[in-house]
Amino acid sequence: TLQPDAHIAYDHPSVPGHEHHFVLLEGALQITADGGTHSLSPGDCLRYRLHGVSEFRAGPDGARYLLALA
Secondary structure (H helix, E strand, O other), X not given: OEOOOOEXXXXXXXXXXXXXXXXXXXXXXXXXXXXXXXXXXXXXXXXXXXXXXXXXXXXXXXXXXXXXXX
């Protein structure tokens, strides 16, 4: 869960190339990974392999999500 308007940034992945499976349950979230930005609404899914910087920005109502790493 992210609080309203929360912002988290990482300058490198903990494991380069790690596969992320992301599902937004509630709220709104903008994910930037390796230079691409994705705006998610409830029910949206995103799958990506992270090799560089990443950033998460929650909307004004926060965000609740599931994240699985493979």
